[in-house]
Amino acid sequence: MNWINSIVRPKIRDLWKKREVPENLWIKDPETGEMVFHRDLEANLWVVPNSGHHMRMPARKRVETFFDDGNYSDVKTPEVQADPHKFRDSKRYTDRLKEARAKSGEEEAILVAQGKVNGMDMTIAVQNFDFVAGSLGMAAGEAILAGMMKAVEDKTPFIMFAASGGARMQEGILSLMQMPRTTVGVQMLREAGLPYIVVLTNPTTGGVSASYAMLGDVHIAEPGAQIGFAGRRVIEQTVREKLPEDFQTAEYLLDHGMIDMVVPRLELKETIARICGILLKREVELPKLEAPVTEEVEDESIAEDPAEEAESDDKDAKEAEPAS
Structure with a gap:
């Protein structure tokens, strides 16, 4: 009777179980x-x-899909004090960091990596919005600065994929200090003559948009991305006016000259590689265009037989003679 207990009964129970769908x-x-x-x-x-x-695209997936064949190496970033102010609101700041690390699988809100893009060496930094809303804290500031210094050392372009809710309030003034520090890193790239390209993704707001996110040589935004400093409701209450429906969108900023282009995500890699090639005066593989096909039209005057042409001329001459 063991086969009834071990085989038949489990199968009967499975019939009544509710199947779980992810x-x-x-x-x-x-x-x-x-x-x-x-x-x-x-x-x-x-x-x-x-x-x-x-x-919203996961930060690690963005890094993998941006580099050729998904091959890249992480850039080591400095360690910082986890909770300098011993901050606590509804829960401790250290507990929030543990939850964010467990949820995202990353140590901080910034990923810095190096690899090849269309055969060209590049250094990139990607903000992870899933990690405390991609907020700018001491660790994030140190990571961005380390990535910029690595780009200067290896003489590569630096690409910043911004996505953030702003400065990290739990770190107070130490968080705000990362704004001028990252600005110094941007100046280092400029002095080295290296391209600094910013890709603004949804959303890019607060202190990030007030610092390194708006200091690029070229600003590219993804379609529909929300970009701005203060929120829409705060601005409306301040100016006491109703703002346009598309206010603070990538398309609105493009129309008003705040960014250089809006590029779909599927075209970002090719666009950035082409821009970096132009700025560094390197050979750029331009898209190949086929020559237009023209139909050959035979000229009737050329195609006529010379003998027929002579007969036509004689006939015209006789008609032109005056009647005797």
């Missing part, structure tokens, strides 16, 4: 409400295929 199997498009299969979304770099809506 929550992230299907993802809803915020614009159209369309349900998109998560694998299709990942294959399209987290851009909804039908609507073109750019969803």
Whole structure:
């Protein structure tokens, strides 16, 4: 009777069990409400295929897809004191950091890496919005500065993918000090004659937009990204006016001259590689264009037989003679 207990009964119980479906199997498009299969979304770099809506992309995945064949090396960043002010609100700051590290799988809000993009050496920094809203703290500031110094040392362009809610309030004035410190790093890149390109993703706000995010040689934004300093509601209450619906979007900033271009995520890699090649005066592989096909049209006057042409001339001459 053991086979009844070990085989039959478990199978009967399985029939009554509710099958669990992963929550992230299907993802809803915020614009159209369309349900998109998560694998299709990942294959399209987290851009909804039908609507073109750019969803937030995981920082580590952005690094992997940006470099050639996904090959890159992480740049070592300095360690800082975890909780200099012993800050506590509803919970301790150290506990928030532990939760963020467990959720994101990363140590801090900035990833710095080096690799090749279309065969060109590059250094990039990516802000992870899933880590305390990508806020700028001491560790993030040190990581950005270390990446810029590494770019100067190796003579590579520096690409900054910004995504942040602003300065990290739990670190107070020490967080705000990272704004001028990263500005010094930008100046180091300029003195070395190296391109500094900023890619503004959704959202880029607060102290980040007031410092290194707006100091690039070229500013590129992803479609629909929210970019600004203060929030929409705060500005409306201050100026006591109703702001346009598309206020603080990438397209609005492009129309008003605040950024240089809006580039879809699928075209970012090629665009950045081309810009860096131009700025560094290196050979750039331009897109190949096929020569236009022209149809050969035969000229009737050339195609005529010489004998027929002579007969036509004689006939015209006789008609022109005056009648006797």
